[in-house]
Amino acid sequence: MLTNKLKLLSLTAFASATCALTITTGSAAFAQSADNFPDRTLSYVITVPPGGAADFVGRSLAQSLSQEVGQPVVVDNRAGASGTVATAYVARAKPDGYTILQGAISTHGIGPYFFDNLSYDPFKDFMSLGLIAEFPLILAVRADLPVNSVEELIALARKDPGAIKFASAGVGSAPHLTAEILMNETGIDMLHVPYKGSAPAVRELMGGEVDIMFDGLPSLSSGLSSGHLRPIAAVSNQRNAAYPDLPTFPELGFPKMVASLYYIPMVPAQTPTPIVDKLSAALTASMKDSDAQRQLEKGGAHLIFTTPENTQQYILDDFDRWGPVIKGAGIETKR
DSSP states (O other), X not given: OHHHHHHHHHHHHHHHHHHHHHHHHHHHHHHHHHHHOOOSOEEXXXXXXXXXXXXXXXXXXXXXXXXXXXXXEEEEEOXXXXXXXXXXXXXXXXXXXXXXXXXXXXXXXXXXXTOOSOSSOTTTTEEEOSEEEEEEEEEEEETTSSOOSHHHHHHHHHHSTTOSEEEESSTTSHHHHHHHHHHHHHOOOOEEEEOSSHHHHHHHHHTTSSOEEEEEHHHHHHHHHHTSEEEEEEESSSOOTTOTTSOBTGGGTOTTOOOEEEEEEEEETTSOHHHHHHHHHHHHHHHTTSHHHHHHHHTTOEEEEOOHHHHHHHHHHHHHHHXXXXXXXXXXXXX
């Protein structure tokens, strides 16, 4: 019996030593991997086709990151199914930091309410990299609409319920849901006209087929600069840098009227922490006080530099916020 106990103790000691060696070796390997990272080309996956705000942001971030890490960062546009094609692709990628997804409100903020049977978990399967590019929405109207303020818009809508037509990038999009918040807050009734994306919606707004639209500055800029559209108010707590004289909805007494499109670089959740931290630091260093940051801000972006953990919380908070809005609008969801 004693001999057996001694054998058991010996085996236990051996197993403990082996386990400790394995952990130490694994930690050393991760550390070495992070030290050498990156030593080859990285892929930056965008959920939309070339062109548009998301592509503009992605290419700016990819170029800046490439200059910081000393390796090419190749943009990979994988459009389809409201971003789920690209998101699924990155979720299946090797978690080594070489494949980065540009997450967005469509993939992590609002989209999860409208898709079931996804091959990935939009929250558990990704780790954010601590940088958020926000594009606060702006309310714009067609130039010949007799409205020059939010107050005048509300008065016109009350005078003729349902007559004002608002465009959006699609049912359940941020521009659509923002208009739903306005109707809920003011009691007005407007007619929703959804399009397949912002570009056709803006074209129809400029052509006078619809009356108003909420969207980010990159989508509205051509109409605003040409005079076909007129900005009325910013859907944010801070005034838009491109239109500093434009009042914000909170200033006008509508504190719930705050909404942004956002873009967040992220990697598969199992990516080693040292590599996540290295990518996060590189993104921050490449963007702060840079030409890329100034270019994005000129396009209406607000960059938030934070930690990966805080960015994860930002995503979860935004997702929770849209649930009641969607439910209140009576939109059918999969959750």
